[in-house]
Amino acid sequence: MLKIAFAQINPTVGAFDKNYKKIFDFIQKAKFNNVDILIFGELSISGYPPKDLLLQEDFVEKNLEILKKVKNSTDNIAVVLGSIYKKNDKIYNSAFLFYNKKILNIYNKVNLLANSFFNEKKYFSEGSALKYCKFKNYKFFLTLGEDIFCKKITNYIKKEKIDFVINLSAIPFYLEKNKFFYSNLYKIAKSINSFIFFCNLVGGQDEVVFDGNSCVISPYGKIVFLCKSFQEDFGIFEFDKKINYKQLSICNDKVKLVYEALVCSIRDYVSKNNFKSAIVGVSGGIDSAVVASLATAALGKNNVFGLIMPSRFSLASSVSCAKKICENLKINYKIIDIENIFSTIYKIIEPFFLDKKFDVTEENLQSRIRGIILMAFSNKFGHLVLNTGNKSELSCGYSTLYGDLIGGFAILKDIYKTFIYKLAEYINKVAGFLVIPKIVFTKAPSAELRKNQKDTDTLPPYSILDPILKFYLENNLEPKMIAKKGYSVKLVNKIIKMVFLSEFKRKQAPIGPKITYSAIFKQKDLPITNNFF
């Protein structure tokens, strides 16, 4: 029997001392629990992904210093940990096996990533040598990230007849992860006929959220041990090939998962960037209601501030809804009527407009006044401004640059409007009462920037728009194929045209967490200048 523990930690990129403290504490805990092997995730010391910080010599040196300290704290315990490794002036993304203050094995990542989130090839040299580990009569193999899906590695593993594989990863959450990533892990476990100990990072980092969900997969391709999702965890697994483990499974409730991912993402973006609080423009609509709720769950009611900024076009019912939401969340809020500011600016610029009529100029002006006020509160009090836009709007450009597009973090950037209603229902269900009032669900979505405005003046209903966007953005279907799903070719083309023509807005949008496999702001690469659309 071997006692194997997972240290599923949430490091902060570049926070070496804080990260070391976490690592050290987990090692102590493991020693106290007589653990044989303690496993950490990929690049646990520096955090992941460090990007161009890896080009800073002092960054790498600091990581190597901590690495030595970790090695020296492994008396009577084996520790497997992901770290930067430097050899002959090259750096590697490596997995170390320490025992009794000695290095027993080093594995350098073979298949370096080069995607829009992390271009490992820019910094790291490729590993090549494969060598299994021996420890207490067990033979096992270290791997990193998606190396475990690589033929060269699995062939080696099969040949060597090892007892288990340890995989250190930093694989972010995305909605289809069960289907795409975990199922692959199950397949690999079966194909190599071996246990896999998969240790992932957890926590938010800019545009990704690591979900944790570290686990043990049996040679039958089943999960037999599972760590928590979206929080740090210390889990001990008693490994004995003879035991018939009970099968577990990863949560499949998409709404719950996304809710947790978003809360985790806000919490970490705020704390890791040394903010203490966030501010949200609360309109009485569903998007801002959900953002305020997520922020409250992430930061606590005392650290979230609502700003209600009605204009002449805001319905009284929207304002009272907005108040109700803030009151239900027990967050501080202020009401600032923007009418006076709007009319002052308008009086000054209108003479220049000659006899031109009320148009999008005046609509945007209201939205931008709100942006200015939110930013003033952010500057004065140090609150992070949370953007409230959603993926449906952002994809079609249905938002105002420097207006509702402002903010430090756009938490709903990758969430379709129709899914936001599901999140709102979930929020009410968890709260046990209507935090978000019923009317917010039933009223027609509107920006309320002109009289009787409705989103459907510009966009098709979200129940039609969202599936079309999904087919286009995520399934990469041709317009013709999308139309075959039951939409008019004209509508499909109109929407795709909107997607292309609004690229200039997305280029200036705040960052936010990737939630779907194909987040438009990372996976799509659209020219602004083009005369095709």
Next chain:
Amino acid sequence: MLKIAFAQINPTVGAFDKNYKKIFDFIQKAKFNNVDILIFGELSISGYPPKDLLLQEDFVEKNLEILKKVKNSTDNIAVVLGSIYKKNDKIYNSAFLFYNKKILNIYNKVNLLANSFFNEKKYFSEGSALKYCKFKNYKFFLTLGEDIFCKKITNYIKKEKIDFVINLSAIPFYLEKNKFFYSNLYKIAKSINSFIFFCNLVGGQDEVVFDGNSCVISPYGKIVFLCKSFQEDFGIFEFDKKINYKQLSICNDKVKLVYEALVCSIRDYVSKNNFKSAIVGVSGGIDSAVVASLATAALGKNNVFGLIMPSRFSLASSVSCAKKICENLKINYKIIDIENIFSTIYKIIEPFFLDKKFDVTEENLQSRIRGIILMAFSNKFGHLVLNTGNKSELSCGYSTLYGDLIGGFAILKDIYKTFIYKLAEYINKVAGFLVIPKIVFTKAPSAELRKNQKDTDTLPPYSILDPILKFYLENNLEPKMIAKKGYSVKLVNKIIKMVFLSEFKRKQAPIGPKITYSAIFKQKDLPITNNFF
């Protein structure tokens, strides 16, 4: 003797009919001039780079349709042209040789690019087969872009003893292009001992500007024929191996080149995106003076509008300077004092700020009011807002999000402040009088957002800042190495810290043309969330 002509065209991405008209007109011109071979650049039909438009089936089909039309207009003339090519459901980035309405040769690009500007590998399949062309007793070889630097290709060329190589390209301008790109071309010509006919695109496309500068390089590695820079050109070269051609050279005047690149970039961004005019916030400082001058050169004085927006902190001399600049450029301008708007907003939000003092909040507020007004004019009249920020500010985050960071196009985004003074001198020299008044050069740079503010309150003098930024951003020097150039380690580290900590602003900045080899907004990949800096 062979009459070879260059069709150095400026296509617009996706403007198939417009691009075809250009191609057709150049073919007629060539026929009229009894040209034997007419050469176009890379992807001349679709424009370059089409990015995700290549995933649209209708985009590819439209390109192939035009390709057929081009082929059918080659009676009695050979045409070499870059185009999308489709075979067995795969698409290639290809060079075609047409003659008498027939395809004589197709070359599919071998080394597909995968950089931050264009990820060709995402769309195109790789070419492999190499086959020289024969035409009128000449043996030659087609290549595309940087394929010509590839060993496999040059070895083939050497073996086949050809008469010349035709290279179709879409290589953007950058300051060091002579040193990095053209010198390589010279070397290759010598090493393969052959003439190279290099045909480039010209014109602006989002974040790049193609400079044209198509040329003939002799086997001695010398330019013997050269097309214009930054404009379309039709050039005929009479090719005869026995002639001893006179050597020419590409312009080496960096200020002139950058000036032309920026003018071309504005002109094309505006026209290709169907704008007719641009608006610039003119402050009386050097940046906005240069932007207004560039815009006037690009669009004509009737299509550029100046907006002068003094606040209580603007010096009278700045306002009069701003007026003088607009008057010298003969552009329309308006003056809108923002004091009234500022005090209205301030009166409304100040009570919420309790007894907190005047700080960056009030500074940013002024800048953001200007942003709102510029955007209102843009919305009402359809002017493109030209951003006036420079690379020094942007690198250090010395700018206001949603304030002076707004705009559709940030033309000086990759130009250091010290270089802007050189551009301003050049502008005055070309004009033959002080378009930009003397005082603009001599006064200390200031954002004028509080009393007696100077840029040097926050930043080191630009004469110190710019070289440090350059060493760091372009030469990728370690802080230690930069310090050795004669700066204090503390200062160098302070600046690098500013670069990292302002990444969140750059993420929301407008796009603008890349001018240096290592434009910070494309080449650097910095995490926002990090505790190292």
